[in-house]
Amino acid sequence: MARTLLLFLVSTISTNTMAQQRTNPAIETGANRIEQQCISWRQTLHAYPELGNRETNTARFIAAQLRASGLEVQEGIAHTGVVAILRGGKPGAVVGLRADMDALPVTERTPVPFASKARTNYNGQEVGVMHACGHDSHVAMLLAVAHVLSGIKKELPGTVKFIFQPAEEGAPAGEEGGAALMIKEGVLENPKVDALFGLHINAQTPAGTIKYRPEGMMAAADWFHITIKGKQSHGAQPWMGIDPVVIGAQIINGLQTIVSRQSELTKNAVVISTTMVQAGVRENIIPEQVTLSGTIRTLDKEMQQDVLQRVVRTAEHIAEASGATATVTFEHKTLVTYNDPKLTEQMLPSLRKASGDVQLMEAVTGAEDFSFFNEKVPSLFFYVGGMTPGTDPKTTAAHHTPDFFIDETGFKTGIKAFAYLVTDYLQQAARGR
Numbered sequence: 001m002a003r004t005l006l007l008f009l010v011s012t013i014s015t016n017t018m019a020q021q022r023t024n025p026a027i028e029t030g031a032n033r034i035e036q037q038c039i040s041w042r043q044t045l046h047a048y049p050e051l052g053n054r055e056t057n058t059a060r061f062i063a064a065q066l067r068a069s070g071l072e073v074q075e076g077i078a079h080t081g082v083v084a085i086l087r088g089g090k091p092g093a094v095v096g097l098r099a100d101m102d103a104l105p106v107t108e109r110t111p112v113p114f115a116s117k118a119r120t121n122y123n124g125q126e127v128g129v130m131h132a133c134g135h136d137s138h139v140a141m142l143l144a145v146a147h148v149l150s151g152i153k154k155e156l157p158g159t160v161k162f163i164f165q166p167a168e169e170g171a172p173a174g175e176e177g178g179a180a181l182m183i184k185e186g187v188l189e190n191p192k193v194d195a196l197f198g199l200h201i202n203a204q205t206p207a208g209t210i211k212y213r214p215e216g217m218m219a220a221a222d223w224f225h226i227t228i229k230g231k232q233s234h235g236a237q238p239w240m241g242i243d244p245v246v247i248g249a250q251i252i253n254g255l256q257t258i259v260s261r262q263s264e265l266t267k268n269a270v271v272i273s274t275t276m277v278q279a280g281v282r283e284n285i286i287p288e289q290v291t292l293s294g295t296i297r298t299l300d301k302e303m304q305q306d307v308l309q310r311v312v313r314t315a316e317h318i319a320e321a322s323g324a325t326a327t328v329t330f331e332h333k334t335l336v337t338y339n340d341p342k343l344t345e346q347m348l349p350s351l352r353k354a355s356g357d358v359q360l361m362e363a364v365t366g367a368e369d370f371s372f373f374n375e376k377v378p379s380l381f382f383y384v385g386g387m388t389p390g391t392d393p394k395t396t397a398a399h400h401t402p403d404f405f406i407d408e409t410g411f412k413t414g415i416k417a418f419a420y421l422v423t424d425y426l427q428q429a430a431r432g433r
Helices: 002-021 025-047 056-068 135-150 178-184 244-262 301-321 341-354 408-430
Strands: 072-077 081-087 090-100 119-122 125-128 157-165 195-206 209-212 215-218 220-229 270-279 289-298 325-334 337-339 357-360 379-387
Touching (some): 135 195, 195 408, 209 341, 220 244, 220 301, 244 301, 270 301, 289 301
Parallel strands (some): 090 195, 195 379, 209 357
Antiparallel strands (some): 215 337, 220 289
């Protein structure tokens, strides 16, 4: 009897495992058929990039492709965002898929024939515009997924909401934008999203590979601005004033001790980078005021609050010690990108259907405003490889740089990953899992 029960359990586990790993011929065929169109869409988007909250032509392009796939399309959400609804043949749960749309103020230097030649004015400077982080790839893959799932919509027990988000890199000064504004305008409602999935192409991960991490995957990003007020004097007579430049240098060094001597780095990483120093107008005048700006990255909410308090205390006390004052303000750009542990475990088999190489990754200090979505609804965010296999990742151009390059053979992996996440989640929800 015991042997019979054991054989039954082994057989059941084996059958369940095989069912989890079984691929869907319609998805496999659909991904193969749409791959070249996806690459073409990406190259078109890459050649004509637009900055955050200005993605007008990008939005029109997206909406046209979605309508061609027979979806219900809404435009003008959070300025230029686009949302499409695909209703399955049966009632059920609602799954959201998100792709970001915006480019960066970077002048492209790649030799590809579809390289961007766009230019614009950004913060008072004429700059190039480039998809230097892969958002064009995200849009193209999500358009391809919409096409694939449209072909099997009668089989879907539920609804899919495709979210094309503007201004992931941040809205222009004085404007709202990004995921936070989309949420504020109701993107997760009508119909209400039950689970949300997002991906990011990665130029240091081989094409065909998927990387994921439960819980904190990407850092919260806070920007700081420290205004130091001293006393102006002649550069030849520093004793007649209070030099905010020297005080600023001391504060820059002091902020680094928050990382190296005050933060429990065995728990989670902390980064504080001072990236802008604005001071003075002439070589022989010690200015009255200096402004320091930079970014703080943390992977834990408690550490985030602790670090922010330490930044204020460090700046104020160093300034006070020299007779100056320091005022600290923060811009909270993103939260921690947090993958729901239960959802991540549940959907791992779906990712493995899309790729034979699914890897657990270390947390990274880059940031994503997808984090605002994962604060509202159970979510899973993952990396899709965009590096030519066999390449040394240390030699590849980083994201946000003029030489950023993506191997487009990785797109099919992203298309299949999204498609399997949707179909598996909806089927599991229909079974009451």
